Amino acid sequence: MNKLCTRLKYEKYVLDAMSMTAWHCYRCNLTFKDKTHVDMHKEIARHDARQVEIAQ
Numbered sequence: 001m002n003k004l005c006t007r008l009k010y011e012k013y014v015l016d017a018m019s020m021t022a023w024h025c026y027r028c029n030l031t032f033k034d035k036t037h038v039d040m041h042k043e044i045a046r047h048d049a050r051q052v053e054i055a056q
């Protein structure tokens with residue numbers, strides 16, 4: 001049981017390490033990796049960016 005838990009945690013860790021959260025604006029076709037850039041884009045362009053998972 002403990003071994004299984006450790007393995008699951010390890011797999012989750014690997015998954016997290018391979019992908020990262022980013023934001024994509026479908027109107028501009030731009031991807032932002034920084035939340036502050038998303039906020040700036042939202043303020044300047046009045047576009048909403050959708051949160052996506054991307055491979056690093």
Ligand SMILES: [Zn+2]
Pocket residue numbers: 025026027028029030041045047
């Ligand atoms: Zn945009």
